[in-house]
Amino acid sequence: MALAVAEDLSFAYPSSEGVALRNVSVCLAPGQVTLVLGRSGSGKSTLLRAFAGLVPHFHGGRFSGRVEVAGLDTRRHGPARLAGTVATLFQDPEDQVVFTRVLNEVAFGLENVGAGAHEIEARALDALASVGAEHLAGRLVTELSGGELQRICLAATLALEPKLLLLDEPTSQLDPEAAEALVELAVRLARDRGTAVLLTEQRPALPLEVCDRVLFLDRGRLVFDGPVRQARTWLQEHHPSFVSAGGAGDEHHRRAGEVACRLDRVSYAYEDHLLVLDGASLELRRGEVVALVGPNGSGKTTLARLAAGLLESLSGSIERRGRATYLSQDPGRYVFCERAVEEVAVGIGGDLTAARRTLAAVGLAGYEDRHPRDLSSGERERLALAAVLAPDPDLLVLDEPTRGVDPERKRELAGLLREDTARATLVVTHDIAFAKAVADRVVSLAPDRELVHA
Amino acid sequence: MRPAPAAALLFGLAAAALLAQHTVSVAVLALVLLVVCLRAPASRRWPYLVGALGSALALFVLTPFVERLPGTVYWTGPTIPVVGTLDVTSTELSGALFQACRLAAVSLAFAAYALWLDHDRLVQAAGFARRSVLAVALATRLVPALERDAAGLVEALRGRGVEPEGLRGRARLVSPLLAGSLERSINLAEAMEARGFGRPGSTRLPQPAWGLRERLALAGAVAAVVVGALWL
Numbered sequence: 001m002a003l004a005v006a007e008d009l010s011f012a013y014p015s016s017e018g019v020a021l022r023n024v025s026v027c028l029a030p031g032q033v034t035l036v037l038g039r040s041g042s043g044k045s046t047l048l049r050a051f052a053g054l055v056p057h058f059h060g061g062r063f064s065g066r067v068e069v070a071g072l073d074t075r076r077h078g079p080a081r082l083a084g085t086v087a088t089l090f091q092d093p094e095d096q097v098v099f100t101r102v103l104n105e106v107a108f109g110l111e112n113v114g115a116g117a118h119e120i121e122a123r124a125l126d127a128l129a130s131v132g133a134e135h136l137a138g139r140l141v142t143e144l145s146g147g148e149l150q151r152i153c154l155a156a157t158l159a160l161e162p163k164l165l166l167l168d169e170p171t172s173q174l175d176p177e178a179a180e181a182l183v184e185l186a187v188r189l190a191r192d193r194g195t196a197v198l199l200t201e202q203r204p205a206l207p208l209e210v211c212d213r214v215l216f217l218d219r220g221r222l223v224f225d226g227p228v229r230q231a232r233t234w235l236q237e238h239h240p241s242f243v244s245a246g247g248a249g250d251e252h253h254r255r256a257g258e259v260a261c262r263l264d265r266v267s268y269a270y271e272d273h274l275l276v277l278d279g280a281s282l283e284l285r286r287g288e289v290v291a292l293v294g295p296n297g298s299g300k301t302t303l304a305r306l307a308a309g310l311l312e313s314l315s316g317s318i319e320r321r322g323r324a325t326y327l328s329q330d331p332g333r334y335v336f337c338e339r340a341v342e343e344v345a346v347g348i349g350g351d352l353t354a355a356r357r358t359l360a361a362v363g364l365a366g367y368e369d370r371h372p373r374d375l376s377s378g379e380r381e382r383l384a385l386a387a388v389l390a391p392d393p394d395l396l397v398l399d400e401p402t403r404g405v406d407p408e409r410k411r412e413l414a415g416l417l418r419e420d421t422a423r424a425t426l427v428v429t430h431d432i433a434f435a436k437a438v439a440d441r442v443v444s445l446a447p448d449r450e451l452v453h454a
Numbered sequence: 455m456r457p458a459p460a461a462a463l464l465f466g467l468a469a470a471a472l473l474a475q476h477t478v479s480v481a482v483l484a485l486v487l488l489v490v491c492l493r494a495p496a497s498r499r500w501p502y503l504v505g506a507l508g509s510a511l512a513l514f515v516l517t518p519f520v521e522r523l524p525g526t527v528y529w530t531g532p533t534i535p536v537v538g539t540l541d542v543t544s545t546e547l548s549g550a551l552f553q554a555c556r557l558a559a560v561s562l563a564f565a566a567y568a569l570w571l572d573h574d575r576l577v578q579a580a581g582f583a584r585r586s587v588l589a590v591a592l593a594t595r596l597v598p599a600l601e602r603d604a605a606g607l608v609e610a611l612r613g614r615g616v617e618p619e620g621l622r623g624r625a626r627l628v629s630p631l632l633a634g635s636l637e638r639s640i641n642l643a644e645a646m647e648a649r650g651f652g653r654p655g656s657t658r659l660p661q662p663a664w665g666l667r668e669r670l671a672l673a674g675a676v677a678a679v680v681v682g683a684l685w686l
Binding site for chain 2: 052054057058078079080081083084086087088090092095096097098099100101104107108109110111112113114115116117118120121142156160305308310323325326327328330332333334335336346347373384387388391397
């Protein structure tokens with residue numbers, strides 16, 4: 001028997017001319033893990049929001065069809081009423097944190113749904129333990145890394161013991177180990193508690209190994225719905241980048257040119273005086289792409305900022321030749337102008353012609369006059385990339401450039417980054433498949449802050 | 455100390471500063487609150503101190519020009535239509551000092567609340583109007599959140615080789631900061647609704663009973679208001 005049903009569901013956001021979902025019909029069974037795939041802006045997040053009742057109650061817009069969860073019609077029962085039966089983990093953990101302390105944050109949902117006052121703390125601690133974060137219970141959320149915060153948000157959803165768990169790109173900020181643990185946890189919930197799990201992902205390799213069923217959305221239409229084995233064949237035929245290991249297919253060992261940046265035994269500590277980097281050395285040469293990988297909190301971003309000249313090291317030396325640009329993890333920071341083309345032109349003295357050219361190179365031709373805030377998360381990521389590519393830097397430093405970017409765009413991005421042979425590129429990423437696709441060399445920053453060159 | 459009586463004490467001190475009639479009394483209250491704020495880590499306290507002391511200073515500087523009170527004239531300026539002749543008198547200066555001290559005391563009481571209180575526990579302790587208390591707690595977080603956002607925006611500009619220098623460079627941050635905080639508030643509202651916020655029948659984590667210190671702080675808050683109204 002189905003736990004949740006979407007029947008002939010169509011939806012359009014109020015501010016948008018296009019349709020986000022078109023005649024989608026899906027049944028979700030208890031204990032089933034369903035993976036939703038599709039390109040950026042294909043309607044994956046909207047489908048999850050429809051099952052949470054946020055579409056249409058929170059967003060407004062034109063809604064037709066029917067969505068029912070555990071016998072509750074979402075047209076009559078809003079998200080607050082569905083909470084507890086449904087729990088949602090959103091893409092960006094920083095935008096969903098209400099309280100400042102971890103335990104209070106996890107307890108918040110339980111308080112709202114009216115859990116017994118004396119069981120709240122125990123359930124919250126249990127949920128924290130299930131994501132391996134019980135030691136963080138008393139910590140301030142501002143002290144946590146992105147990965148830790150994501151686990152706290154997951155614990156907050158698990159504490160509700162929902163019948164339907166909606167996970168919207170939950171591993172986008174997690175290192176591979178943490179991502180694997182999260183996906184395994186979701187599967188365990190489905191098997192042990194009979195929770196139906198609906199999961200969207202832009203790194204589909206891991207979930208494809210463990211899920212039961214795959215949905216594929218294309219411009220709001222459900223174009224594939226079937227078991228995972230059948231899905232692999234279909235994806236291979238129609239969207240191979242979703243099942244390939246991410247390789248661009250060419251030989252990666254190119255001849256590296258002169259040194260563009262050399263970090264020699266650099267150390268760095270933030271205000272709390274805890275050493276984030278201790279004696280790290282790295283050389284970046286023109287014509288090569290270096291991927292920097294490592295677990296959450298190992299200091300990858302700090303090393304990238306040092307290389308780009310945004311931080312001064314405490315000790316050691318940094319030698320940089322030419323201009324460096326740095327792409328921040330948060331594409332929401334590239335919103336200074338009213339039009340996308342002007343935003344890209346910020347770093348090149350307002351040269352709109354060059355900005356248009358760069359927008360086209362990242363696949364955003366036709367988006368020149370759009371407001372940066374009106375773009376989807378994947379499109380914003382590409383806009384931010386265009387903004388740092390436009391100055392034609394000698395050293396390009398990219399911090400997690402594939403967050404929210406679909407596998408097909410990742411493949412294009414890898415090709416784009418490998419085109420320029422005069423530039424040195426450092427890519428910080430959790431996406432191992434992308435690292436393999438783009439990099440000539442992979443450097444791993446271990447938890448003990450040691451750089452391992454692979 | 456638990457946050458509820460501490461908040462009451464700070465509220466009492468702010469109320470006393472508003473009710474007091476003598477500049478010296480208000481200045482002493484402001485000084486006490488300044489000392490409390492100065493004990494917070496430097497990296498966290500500076501936006502609050504700049505806001506509180508900067509606005510008090512601005513009030514002190516501007517008030518004599520907009521007031522027209524008799525007294526010893528220290529300076530006479532041009533005549534401006536509607537406003538009249540600009541001058542600065544002794545009465546205007548003392549009045550401006552009094553109002554500036556008041557503003558500083560109230561702003562510093564808020565700064566102490568923002569810097570020192572555990573807002574989570576304040577929300578948990580709210581026996582009634584919990585939604586309003588939560589709204590205030592979330593609004594209090596706006597200052598550090600804006601500070602983080604501003605740092606991120608500056609980094610995004612510097613990462614493109616653009617240094618946001620001077621007033622014009624900083625002014626460039628205002629629009630994305632405001633738009634970003636609006637966007638974040640919408641995302642947060644969505645996440646809160648998805649977690650059942652606003653649903654009837656909510657419960658809360660059990661709170662430990664108040665001790666002697668908490669009761670004394672509450673008594674101190676009431677005393678501050680009474681003393682401020684009657685004797686300061």
